Amino acid sequence: MEPNPPTRARGSRKLSAAEKEQAKHVSLARIGRLFTQHRGRLAGVVLIIVVSSILAMASPFLLREVIDRALPERDVRLLVWLVLGMVAVAAVTAALGVVQTWQSTKVGQLVMHRLRVDVFTHLQRQSVGFFTRTRTGEVQSRITNDIGGMEAVVTNTATSIASNLTTAVATAVAMAALSWRLSLVSLVVLPPAIYLTRKVASMRREITAQRQRELADLNVTIEEGLSVSGVRLSKTMGAGGAVIRRFTESSERLIDLELRSELAGRWRMASMSIIFAAIPAIIYLSAGLPMTAGSLSIGTLVAFTGLQAGLFRPLMGLLGVGVQLTSSLALFARIFEYLDLPVEVAEPAYPKPLPAVRGHLRFEDVTFAYPGSETAAVAGVSLDVPAGTSLALVGETGSGKSTIAALIARLYDPGSGRITIDGVDLRDLRLADLASVVGVVSQETYLLHTTVRENLRYAKPDATDAEIEAAAAAARIHDLIASLPEGYDTVVGSRGYRFSGGEQQRIAIARTLLRDPRILVLDEATSALDNETERAVQRAFDDLAEGRTTITIAHRLSTVRAADQIAVVDHGRIIERGTHDSLVAGAGAYATLAA
Known part of the structure; x- marks a missing residue:
């Protein structure tokens, strides 16, 4: 018997009073x-x-x-x-x-x-x-x-x-x-x-x-x-x-x-x-x-x-x-x-420049709730990630880690508090400038229905073929692409279905690396990779992290042991912070996750 998903009521829906009023005016x-x-x-x-x-x-x-x-x-x-x-x-x-x-x-x-x-x-x-x-x-x-x-x-x-x-x-x-x-x-x-x-x-x-x-x-x-x-x-x-x-x-x-x-x-x-x-x-x-x-x-x-x-x-x-x-x-x-829709994340009226980006990231008592929700997804978070260091965010599913990553990329604006890069509030930066500084690789990859080359060039339209291949090599995907009959001119298919989930994710990683961002946000970026490929890509990330500020979100704690600092997130709050060794020794929430 076929499942029967919910369908709309039969007959044409009448206009509500609000809709009639809107058309009238x-x-x-x-x-x-x-x-x-x-x-x-x-x-x-x-x-x-x-x-x-x-x-x-x-x-x-x-x-x-x-x-x-x-x-x-x-x-x-x-x-x-x-x-x-x-x-x-x-x-x-x-x-x-x-x-x-x-x-x-x-x-x-x-x-x-x-x-x-x-x-x-x-x-x-x-x-x-x-x-x-x-x-x-x-x-x-x-x-x-x-x-x-x-x-x-x-x-x-x-x-x-x-x-x-x-x-x-x-x-x-x-x-x-x-x-x-x-x-x-x-x-x-x-x-x-x-x-x-x-x-x-x-x-x-x-x-x-x-x-x-x-x-x-x-x-x-x-x-x-x-x-x-x-x-x-x-x-x-x-x-x-x-x-x-x-x-x-x-x-x-x-x-x-x-x-x-x-x-x-x-x-x-x-x-x-x-x-x-x-x-x-x-x-x-x-x-x-x-x-x-x-x-x-x-x-x-x-x-x-x-x-x-x-x-x-x-x-x-x-x-x-x-x-x-x-x-x-x-x-x-x-x-x-x-x-007439208001722009929730708007360009600043008077943008401030970031002439020499170091990548010092700070959260200052940041609170954020999704529209329509009465519960804060991020509540009173304060973080200090010096330029060139790494921060790992760990915690149970739904604890608020990905929301913190979204706030760094300014996909949303905090309801209170502020987030700064080198002392400049993200809301004072042009969106294009912020995108050039912060690179995000998420667990949900999206590839355009075009060639591999054009998918990578989407991040940097003026990228040379040499730069494209270097980024792909850093993401450990160059050899696979080069082995295809059409190489970098291979069409990836709708939503990238020409490639496996792990291959799609490595192409997405290469696309972000092509922009050479000073701050790298890895939101479960290796979740679709097998153990061997994950280790190879992780080594690439370790090389690329040199001189960058890196924020890593991961469920597998083996990928974050070497982070300069680890923050445990629970219900939108930071409940523990420290290095891997100090947190394990503290026998708290992190030690439970690591057990």
Whole structure:
């Protein structure tokens, strides 16, 4: 029997009151600011639209002259000029339309590019804590699905508004010039059209938000179900059927939401179409009534009905843009939510330099608790690690050792106290400067799906091949890589699955060593290695530790016996400190661990 992992409730989840409120309060001014730096190009587009709209208004008047003068009077010369004028108007407006589309699409794509880069950059600045709280598929969905869903709005909205508004105004003026009485008859449809459009927009906004959340859930299922780790888990746990059902149910809910999104308000808009179709008939009836009969020429009537049909198109376009913009507010709300996230680990406003790094590391009464936790993971820790010396952190699993290592790399900031390198608070250092000083090798390795060479060069983009090979040799992995048919150009595979766990870890070690950091943090760095390889790598670490400050976290105490000082961590506190011999002689917690 297959295990059945928890699945989401059937049916589309309704928006919470907070989510509805968030979408409602997206500022149109903020959306407008996305286009600010493209004002010049947009002004050019608007100018093209205005010129096109004015030119297009000439056609009905040319048509009236054809019907009322050129044809009845059999004036061939006038007829030819009028026809050539109609063709010229069509050609010029078509050419201007191509230029307008090119420019407006370029503006839209530039805005989309800026949004994608801004969201990605801002998320890169978030602390590790954000990514431990957020599903990977959710983040990917906002950058791809949500921003992609905004493409039509961002690309076409501004120009659609300008184009339709200009056309509507020009058409209305031309209609009034032909017959102001018939113009009034044509415009009676506006109030119900505006009312119905607002109703439809409200419906689509909520459906759009639900659809994007369902797309995010689908992305999460794909991420969890089709990654190498996810496939291995589902196969070994026999959960393949349950994963497929979860994906199928999510996809079915998307079908329902897509249908609802497309059909929302369709019957209302269909009613408007009937009314629009009836208006020409009313105009013909008005022209034929005894009180108005003979006051309009046939040419004027034909030209007017042509203009009237042309008026409803831009009016409906404007109303359609309103529906599209309102329904997209849910997408903007999700994107702006990410852009408004506070940066927990921020760059200093006035960074301090570290001109000559010695590597003297100090913890001064440091306390830290993970967001949402009431218990401190690190509590009142004070440590002094002189430059060039080694510190080993030992203790039971979950005691806080890895959290201390994360604080050294400034993956988090302490809630109180401070951590310094050569007397400078880590929060006063540029993040890039800190990364060049502190190198971390953790028990969880992550290799990019590219070649071994590019994985190593990730740490130092300008590294030479000789430097890459030297780092690999120091990590005792060079001989293995060199023996492969493609050597350093071997693709490691997704998450490094081309190599064994121990080989992945040695590549990760080489990647860190390539940066030559003054402070080396080894968080269970040899946990995936066999005894013989561990001893070889440990000898390499011993050689590399010369002149460096080294912090080692290990469960196997044999790897830390020679450390200059050993600190025993328990529930986030340092309960013992000393050398291996002194701690064993003290018969305390360390002696128990070493027994």
